[in-house]
Amino acid sequence: xxxxxxxxxxxxxxxxxxxxxxxxxKNALSLPMLVGLxxxxxxxxxxxxxxxIVLTGAGGSFCAGMDLKALAGRGQDGEHYRDRLKADPDLHxxxxxxxxxxxxxxxxxxxGYCVAGGTEILQGTDIRVAGESATFGLYEVKRxxxxxxxxxxxxxxxxxxxxxxxxxxxxxxxxxxxxADIGLIGHVVPDGTALGRALEIAEQVNACGPLAVEAIKAxxxxxxxxxxxxxxxxxxxxGWPIFDTADAKEGARAFAxxxxxxxxxx
Numbered sequence: 690x691x692x693x694x695x696x697x698x699x700x701x702x703x704x705x706x707x708x709x710x711x712x713x714x715k716n717a718l719s720l721p722m723l724v725g726l727x728x729x730x731x732x733x734x735x736x737x738x739x740x741x742i743v744l745t746g747a748g749g750s751f752c753a754g755m756d757l758k759a760l761a762g763r764g765q766d767g768e769h770y771r772d773r774l775k776a777d778p779d780l781h782x783x784x785x786x787x788x789x790x791x792x793x794x795x796x797x798x799x800x801g802y803c804v805a806g807g808t809e810i811l812q813g814t815d816i817r818v819a820g821e822s823a824t825f826g827l828y829e830v831k832r833x834x835x836x837x838x839x840x841x842x843x844x845x846x847x848x849x850x851x852x853x854x855x856x857x858x859x860x861x862x863x864x865x866x867x868x869a870d871i872g873l874i875g876h877v878v879p880d881g882t883a884l885g886r887a888l889e890i891a892e893q894v895n896a897c898g899p900l901a902v903e904a905i906k907a908x909x910x911x912x913x914x915x916x917x918x919x920x921x922x923x924x925x926x927x928g929w930p931i932f933d934t935a936d937a938k939e940g941a942r943a944f945a946x947x948x949x950x951x952x953x954x955x
Contacts, residue, residue, distance in 0.1 A: 716807075827856055
């Protein structure tokens, strides 16, 4: 498994857990963190034993946005990370899920601050759980900046436009309950339990047929902006092949035999 000085990677069964690990800076994004995130998404995609990914933060915060000083990667320790960015100038956008969508489901477990770049990367995740004291918001406009991580495009597709524009144009903080009410997150749980709930959801995903899970996720995103007619046609192309898989036959057999299915991604 990978990881960097600012991001840890571990396994929980078939779930890959990526933890932003700069608690002293409320997990503000650094160059090592971005490189670690990108490598984590790649690892999750390429390792067929991984069926889901959980993204969380250490020390009671998710992510407080960009740390411009840390992103400069000054000093000898930053050379490796700067070289990675030179080799792939798009790496930071892939890390932030702006220019990359993992084929495995990504579940966010949020505690504390999830603001600016934290709220932007959140929009690239699929399922979202937050502790009741979590704080969300796109603060860039208050600093005279633009939320260039994708929020002016993605946010209005994920929540009603009036709420998206209010969040973008006021730069105000949102509570976890407010974020749930407008549809930005799906679950509000007691503080300190977001990761546990996210792992429970991951286990439910992991118990399903992996080929079906990945095809369903792909279909949802690729049909989002299609007409209904085009979307239904696209769904058939994605869905019909799943019925011919050994996993689909195993699912039916397991149901008839009243046992848990054993999926082999075949």
